[in-house]
Amino acid sequence: KNQVEQSPQSLIILEGKNCTLQCNYTVSPFSNLRWYKQDTGRGPVSLTIMTFSENTKSNGRYTATLDADTKQSSLHITASQLSDSASYICVVSSQTGANNLFFGTGTRLTVIP
Amino acid sequence: DADVTQTPRNRITKTGKRIMLECSQTKGHDRMYWYRQDPGLGLRLIYYSFDVKDINKGEISDGYSVSRQAQAKFSLSLESAIPNQTALYFCATSDADHTGELFFGEGSRLTVL
Secondary structure: OOEEEEOOEEEEEEEEOOOEEEEEEOOOOOEEEEEEOOOOOOOEEEEEEEEEEOOOOEEEEEEEEEEEOOOOOEEEEOOHHHHHHHHEEEEEEOOOOOOOOOEOOOEEEEEEE | OOOOOEOOOOEEEOOOEEEEEEEEEEEOOOEEEEEEEEEEEEEEEEEEEOOOOEEEEOOOOOOOOEEEEOOOEEEEEEOOOHHHHHHEEEEEOOOOOOOOOOOOOOEEEEEEE
16 A cells, blocks of 8 residues: 655754654655645645655755665755744655555644744 | 635635635646645545546545636535535646646635534
């Protein structure tokens, strides 16, 4: 069964600190993995995409990693800011099937001053 | 102006009423989707459409119907709303490429009393 699990469900950190969010998946055959950021009351927005051949990709203070062998991805946020407070959703695409997107339930990150 | 526009943004209604949520997009994408988001459950697919003549059920289509009036318009209807349809609803679009990036609207918050 194709599934995406994220941890932790929620996280509170101090401004300026780093944090890492986890995404484990069982989706097969794997096509790509995206991390989305969803601010409160807004729609999700894509942060980064990881394909099978990519291990690491950065987008400013956000760095995503992918281990296709263990089917794990992480999103590392460096020097957190108050504006990083949001939900982060991991979405994995399969190569097959018309409806080929599988969603994690998200990690709710709160950055406090 | 937003690329994906949803109306209304907020709606309160009573059990048994018919409700329509509308979505329009200026991205020129063929693919459109309706998702609902509930706390702890993440985003779940209700219906999707890959072109004007193509309508497909998602994982939670019971109690919902859709209409694809044009490439740019995709509406979601609740024929007889019930309280457990209280949720945040998102319309999304994507291009017909392998990356599968979704572009979301701002969401429609529906409360059924």
